[in-house]
Amino acid sequence: MSEHDAAPGAAAQQVRAFLERRREQIAQRWADAPLFRTVFTVSRDEAVEASKAVADALAAVAASGRLEDITAAGYGTVREQLGRTAAARARTGCSPARIADEVAALRAPAAELLRAEFPDPAAPRAQECLLALALLMGTLRLVVMETALSTGEDLIERQRQQLLEATTPVIKLWDGIIAVPLIGTLDSARSQVVMENLLDAVVAERARYAILDITGVPTVDSLVAQHLMKTVAAARLMGAECVVSGIRPAIAQTIVHLGIDLGAIVTRARLSDALVYALRRLDVEISGPVPAVAGRP
Amino acid sequence: MSVPSPGYAAPVPVLALGDVLLVTLQGDLHDDTAERLRQDLTRRIARHSGGRVTGVVIDISGVEVVDSYLGRVLAEIAASARLLAARTVLTGMRPAVAITLVELGLTLPGLLTALDVERALELLSGPDPAGARAPDAEGGG
Numbered sequence: 354m355s356e357h358d359a360a361p362g363a364a365a366q367q368v369r370a371f372l373e374r375r376r377e378q379i380a381q382r383w384a385d386a387p388l389f390r391t392v393f394t395v396s397r398d399e400a401v402e403a404s405k406a407v408a409d410a411l412a413a414v415a416a417s418g419r420l421e422d423i424t425a426a427g428y429g430t431v432r433e434q435l436g437r438t439a440a441a442r443a444r445t446g447c448s449p450a451r452i453a454d455e456v457a458a459l460r461a462p463a464a465e466l467l468r469a470e471f472p473d474p475a476a477p478r479a480q481e482c483l484l485a486l487a488l489l490m491g492t493l494r495l496v497v498m499e500t501a502l503s504t505g506e507d508l509i510e511r512q513r514q515q516l517l518e519a520t521t522p523v524i525k526l527w528d529g530i531i532a533v534p535l536i537g538t539l540d541s542a543r544s545q546v547v548m549e550n551l552l553d554a555v556v557a558e559r560a561r562y563a564i565l566d567i568t569g570v571p572t573v574d575s576l577v578a579q580h581l582m583k584t585v586a587a588a589r590l591m592g593a594e595c596v597v598s599g600i601r602p603a604i605a606q607t608i609v610h611l612g613i614d615l616g617a618i619v620t621r622a623r624l625s626d627a628l629v630y631a632l633r634r635l636d637v638e639i640s641g642p643v644p645a646v647a648g649r650p
Numbered sequence: 651m652s653v654p655s656p657g658y659a660a661p662v663p664v665l666a667l668g669d670v671l672l673v674t675l676q677g678d679l680h681d682d683t684a685e686r687l688r689q690d691l692t693r694r695i696a697r698h699s700g701g702r703v704t705g706v707v708i709d710i711s712g713v714e715v716v717d718s719y720l721g722r723v724l725a726e727i728a729a730s731a732r733l734l735a736a737r738t739v740l741t742g743m744r745p746a747v748a749i750t751l752v753e754l755g756l757t758l759p760g761l762l763t764a765l766d767v768e769r770a771l772e773l774l775s776g777p778d779p780a781g782a783r784a785p786d787a788e789g790g791g
Contacts, residue, residue: 548752552745559765586757590748592741592764617759 362418364481368467368489369415371482372408375466380404382462388455392441403438407431407459411489420488428496435493436500449501456497460490521547523554529561530631532624536569544580548587555593562631563588566624568599578613585618594619594634598627662687664694670705670774671695671736672767676712684723691727695734703736705774709767711742721756728761737762739770 372379383389383404384397393400413427414420439452467486471479521543524532531554533547551563565584570577585595598621600608608615621627632639662683665672671694673687695703708724710716716724728738739762743751751758764770 545749548749549745552748555765556745561765561769583752587745587748587752590740590743590751590758590763591745592743592766592769 364478364485365415365418365420365489367478367482368485369412371467371470372412372415375470376405376408376412378466379408379463382466383407383459386455386458386462388438388442388452388459391445392438403434406434407493410434411493414492415485415489420485421492423492423496423499425492428493431493432496432500435497436504439497439501440504443501443505449498449505452501453494453498456494457490459493460487463490517543517546521550523550525554525558525560526564526628527632527635527637529559529635530564530628531555531558531560531562532564532566532628534566534569534624538572539570539577539580541580544577544584548584551584552587552591555588555591560593561635563593563595564624564627564631565595565597566599566627567597567604568601568624570599570604573600573604573607575611575613578608578611578615582615582618596621596627596630598622598624661690664690666694666698667771669698669701669703670707670771671698671703672707672709674709674712678715679713679720681719684720688723688727688730692730692734695731695736703734705770706731706736706738707767707770707774708738708740709742709770710740710747711744711766713747714744716743716747716751716756718754718756721751721754721758725758725760728758732760737774739764739773741765741767741770 380401381404384393384400389400389404393403410427410431413430414425415427417425417427419425435456442452442455443449464483464486467482468474468479471482473479516537521533521535524534526532531551533551535547537543539547551565554560555563565581567573567581573581581597585597588595596619597615600620600622619630621630629639662673662675664687665674671691673691675687691706695706706727708727713720724738724740728740731738740758741764743763762770762773764773
């Protein structure tokens with residue numbers, strides 16, 4: 354702490370003493386603030402406990418004198434507590450700005466109590482203490498925002514990963530026949546995962562035929578077509594033949610318009626047609642009516 | 651792969667199974683070794699003691715890296731064998747190798763492929779479609 358910080362430092366200590374002395378009253382008031390009230394709907398005692406934890410943490414930060422440092426040790430303990438609270442609010446559809454406002458709303462009750470501590474609220478000493486408290490609360494707001502945002506980022510990353518896994522299953526349709534129903538847009542990352550999963554499945558299932566069903570792919574551009582051709586080529590190198598099925602009329606037209614040559618790839622209109630093709634190639638006898646070939650009822 | 655082996659390149663063993671030649675590649679292949687294999691194989695196909703060679707099976711399940719040079723040599727072996735009326739089947743390629751080759755743009759269109767040696771022999775024992783090869787190999791060249 355440099356010299357000109359000495360006075361705010363003293364004010365910080367005074368704020369710490371205030372926070373510790375009035376802990377109970379502050380917690381009672383904060384428990385009624387929207388931030389805690391909306392999360393701890395069942396028990397008010399819990400809200401009071403959470404508020405006390407926050408007040409204690411703030412006192413710890415004030416004791417260290419690092420009012421504007423969001424990495425101060427004291428915030429570590431509230432980070433989790435408030436992070437959970439903020440996450441709970443975010444789940445109910447609360448915007449980060451609203452949460453920040455609610456955290457800011459904690460300042461007024463505390464400031465009111467602090468002001469009551471001084472016989473003359475206009476005295477410089479009182480002003481300094483109020484300023485220190487405002488700084489403290491401002492930093493708390495930052496900490497909450499940071500926690501809320503990083504929780505959001507974690508969530509997005511996790512969901513992205515789940516989406517990647519969930520949308521690229523490899524299904525065994527028959528001995529030696531596997532299928533990959535592709536759903537959603539095929540980008541480089543996804544097609545890489547699809548290719549790896551498919552090739553691993555070719556080895557594991559000793560597959561001779563792999564069906565790539567693109568019914569769930571909304572659009573096919575030259576990039577997607579290139580990904581498809583790469584996958585087909587890689588499967589062929591492993592000794593499996595790929596059949597692409599589920600090309601919708603609109604997509605077929607797009608492919609023709611773009612001048613993409615899928616001539617080297619066996620294509621079928623529907624997954625069932627592709628399965629029939631693969632079964633026939635495997636010399637599996639199909640008894641009973643075979644589904645009509647699409648377009649030729 | 652680019653480290654030049656001193657002097658003589660170690661030969662790759664070529665096994666004869668009836669009218670099929672079986673080659674198993676292991677580990678990293680020096681360019682010289684690949685070159686030597688190409689010459690050996692062509693010679694063996696041309697002067698096979700047990701009559702005509704109908705097929706060559708190259709098993710690369712023990713190979714972790716296939717670079718563009720080896721890819722080209724394999725394609726050339728297949729093309730030479732084709733001229734001598736033998737079909738070449740590449741087997742046992744690892745998924746990672748397949749992905750790398752495709753990313754390099756080496757789809758080896760002239761080669762037949764199979765999952766393992768068993769499947770390759772099965773494929774070779776079938777009728778030789780000669781001009782009319784499997785649809786997946788068509789139009790790729």
